[in-house]
Amino acid sequence: MNRSIVVFYLIVLFIGFQACDKKGVTPPGEEIPVPSTLPSGVAEGGVTWDKGSRKATFTLIAPNKKSVNLISSLHDFKPTDANKMHVASDGQTWWLTVENLPTSGHVTYQFLVDGELKVADPYCHLVLDPDHDRYIQGVDFPAYPTGKTNGIVSVLELDAPVYSWKANSFSRPNPYDLVIYELLVRDFVQKHDYKTVQDSIPYFQRLGVNAIQLLPVQEFEGNLSWGYNPSFHLAVDKYYGRANDLKALVDALHEAGIAVILDVVYNHAFGQSPLAQLFFNNAAPTAQNPWLNRAATHPYNVGYDFNHESALTKQFVKDVLKYWVEEFHVDGFRFDLSKGFTQKNSGTSESAVGAWSAYDASRVQIWKEYNDFLKRLDPELYVILEHFGDDQEEQELAEEGMFLWNNLNYVFNEATMGYHNDPKQSSFKRLFKSEHGFAKPNLITYMESHDEERIQYKNQQWGNSAGNYSAKDLPTALQRTEMAAAFLMLSPGPKMIWQFGELGYDIDINHNGRTGEKPILWDYLKDSNRYGLYKQYSKLIHWKRRNTIFRDAAVFEQVEGAVKYFILSEGGQQVMVIGNFGVESNEITITAQMAGTWKDNMTQANKVLATGQKLNLKAGEHYILSSTLLNN
Structure with a gap:
């Protein structure tokens, strides 16, 4: 190729590069992120820690942000090129894999967003609070990195003890019980x-x-x-x-x-x-x-x-x-x-x-x-x-x-x-x-x-009263x-x-x-x-x-006013709960639904109620009656 032509192309390339460079200049913390693929097996929120490979991938969901750094105890809470996070192809998940971590101890960390905002990890399992943790006694947790950063700090525990469950055959109660x-x-x-x-x-x-x-x-x-x-x-x-x-x-x-x-x-x-x-x-x-x-x-x-x-x-x-x-x-x-x-x-x-x-x-x-x-x-x-x-x-x-x-x-x-x-x-x-x-x-x-x-x-x-009651x-x-x-x-x-x-x-x-x-x-x-x-x-x-x-069970009820009762029926069993919430004695006329020979579950005695009978209940008196005594 003719030397003059080569020089011409170099000049054009240089001028074009300079023009593009000036047009795309961005302040620190506002670099245009290049999408990259989130590693396989990594959760979109929080930290995926693999103790065997000594690798941890930190992620933060933060749509429309320009840059995110992982600032931590690993780098004295200072942003560096090494802790600049990648943005995934979804444009909202930021991630960074950190290798060669120790297998014990902990890492304290935050995310520095757009070079200004420090936030903790919304998916973290342990946080440190510089204002309130000092009042917690008798609980063991890492110290806050005083002098290194400010605000809430997240903790990744590298050797958190795994709990060994004992009750592996628990059967939940019936929800209606x-x-x-x-x-x-x-x-x-x-x-x-x-x-x-x-x-x-x-x-x-x-x-x-x-x-x-x-x-x-x-x-x-x-x-x-x-x-x-x-x-x-x-x-x-x-x-x-x-x-x-x-x-x-x-x-x-x-x-x-x-x-x-x-x-x-x-x-x-x-x-x-x-x-x-x-x-x-x-x-x-x-x-x-x-x-x-x-x-x-x-x-x-x-x-x-x-x-x-x-x-x-x-x-x-x-x-x-x-x-x-x-x-x-x-x-x-x-x-x-x-x-x-x-x-x-x-x-x-x-x-x-x-x-x-x-x-x-x-x-x-x-x-x-x-x-x-x-x-x-x-x-x-x-x-x-x-x-x-x-x-x-x-x-x-x-x-x-x-x-x-x-x-x-x-x-x-x-x-x-x-x-x-x-x-x-x-x-x-x-x-x-x-x-x-x-x-x-x-x-x-x-x-x-x-x-x-x-x-x-x-x-x-x-509370209401009447006489001496x-x-x-x-x-x-x-x-x-x-x-x-x-x-x-x-x-x-x-x-x-x-x-x-x-x-x-x-x-x-x-x-x-x-x-x-x-x-x-x-x-x-x-x-x-x-x-x-x-x-x-x-x-x-x-x-x-x-x-x-x-x-x-099927229900028959009269639960308004001072004297209240309801009757439950299931199969051959019936239960009646009746009580006087008044502050004076009250009478109730026994109806056909209430009549019968009942078992008093408080005393185990029989209680016979006949249709048309007047049952007098003292203030605060109540009964729990059933066709047969309830299972204890």
């Missing part, structure tokens, strides 16, 4: 840890409950919380202990025949969550956030509202659920604020509750998808929703096998306090599936929960609670009690602030009246579990 004990670790034992809760298993066995529902244990902001302010949904909050401590508790409960249900929060995330921080501006998620709404779509939202129509949100929630089922062997989930899983914007004011609660077909579809996913994981998982929605919507969800929280705190407490001026004021009709339009009693019914005032507190504060007096109030428990436990379907309700816990829910720490009063067991309530709860729970009539 469930008696769930709702428990907040912080306020149940003084040491607020899983190890001490485990010591209470004999107490649960004597009481007879067959499921423990733990208030949220995923990493939440701060230490002293109910747990409904989550930030890292796959991490165990260290305030209660480490992951293996929780696994040991689950294992021990399974060995005792008790299921474990986790209370989980996927309506929202709080500000420490990387899912919020990755797309956040002006104190709210940005419109580009693929997980969270810029503004909540419904009332009673806290934190930042998840968009459950987003594919990334759905994948995140499914990943999290799968992790807790497979890694911790949990038996089901109670989903907090499940009615919030909607993009139908009803507004956030209290006046919008009616519109929010109305039938929402899109929300039904979201829940069917999550339920189908869980049942593919394990067909026997319990799926429980705190929904409080339209009856039609709850009917559809129940038909899919989901269970709905059924809050009867108000009517039960009106009854125990002795107020019946309006017959519907203390009506128990919503105890029964027919009032909900359900084919089966897929209702988790309760008269107390973490979120309701304590029955015994209101009894003692505002007062619902405020402790022994009387506890007897009335015992009567209410009989109606609750022996009506068809699963039930729930809040911790220490079986002992008549009477500390105001607003003591020390609504979600603040409450006194732990195990001394109640030394009080004969309170211990008597515990023993009666135990009888009721064992009757419920050992007699199939309490699953889904």
Whole structure:
């Protein structure tokens, strides 16, 4: 080729290169990423650690970002060319494989996004908090890398001990036999840890409950919380202990025949969550956030509202659920604020509750998808929703096998306090599936929960009275609670009690602030009246579990006004629960349905009731009658 022609092409190439170079200049941290293939077998979220090959692949889902560095204890938390992450061909998954890692110890790490934003790993199983970890005592975890970085830091444990499960043949209780004990670790034992809760298993066995529902244990902001302010949904909050401590508790409960249900929060995330921080501006998620709404779509939202129509949100929630089922062997989930899983914007004011609660077909579809996913994981998982929605919507969800929280705190407490001026004021009709339009009693019914005032507190504060009889007096109030428990436990379907309700816990829910720490009063067991309530709860729970009539029997009921009763019928067995919630004696005329020779399960004596007979019931008096004595 002619030399002049070669020179000409070199000049053209040089000029073209310079032009392209000037046009494509980008500041540090904004390099244009070149898509690359995510290595085979690597999860799209979190860390895939292969101890045998000493390789770990770190991933972060971060759409529309320009660069991501893995900053860690391996490089003194400084970004380098060596820790610059690749973006996968999907344009949203960033990854980096680190080789020749040691096989013991740990790596602390964060992601540096676009050269400015430091975030922890939303999929990590252990985090370090520079502000709150210092107050955690008696729990072993790595030290925060003080002076190296700031903000929440993730931890990859290179030699985390593998838990060896013992209860490998646990059989879950029939869902209609469930008696769930709702428990907040912080306020149940003084040491607020899983190890001490485990010591209470004999107490649960004597009481007879067959499921423990733990208030949220995923990493939440701060230490002293109910747990409904989550930030890292796959991490165990260290305030209660480490992951293996929780696994040991689950294992021990399974060995005792008790299921474990986790209370989980996927309506929202709080500000420490990387899912919020990755797309956040002006104190709210940005419109580009693929997980969270810029503004909540419904009332009673806290934190930042998840968009459950987003594919990334759905994948995140499914990943999290799968992790807790497979890694911790949990038996089901109670989903907090499940009615919030909607993009139908009803507004956030209290006046919008009616519109929010109305039938929402899109929300039904979201829940069917999550339920189908869980049942593919394990067909026997319990799926429980705190929904409080339209009856039609709850009917559809129940038909899919989901269970709905059924809050009867108000009517039960009106009854125990002795107020019946309006017959519907203390009506128990919503105890029964027919009032909900359900084919089966897929209702988790309760008269107390973490979120309701304590029955015994209101009894003692505002109980009604007549003459010398007062619902405020402790022994009387506890007897009335015992009567209410009989109606609750022996009506068809699963039930729930809040911790220490079986002992008549009477500390105001607003003591020390609504979600603040409450006194732990195990001394109640030394009080004969309170211990008597515990023993009666135990009888009721064992009757419920050992007699199939309490699953889904036919019901005849009259549960409005002061004197209430219902009759269950299944095969040749009948059960009648009757009681006077008034503060004075009351008479009831025996009907044909009530007539017969009954067995009194409290005394084992016969009780004959004839049609037209007047049965006089003293204030607070009740009976549990059956055709044949119930199985103990």
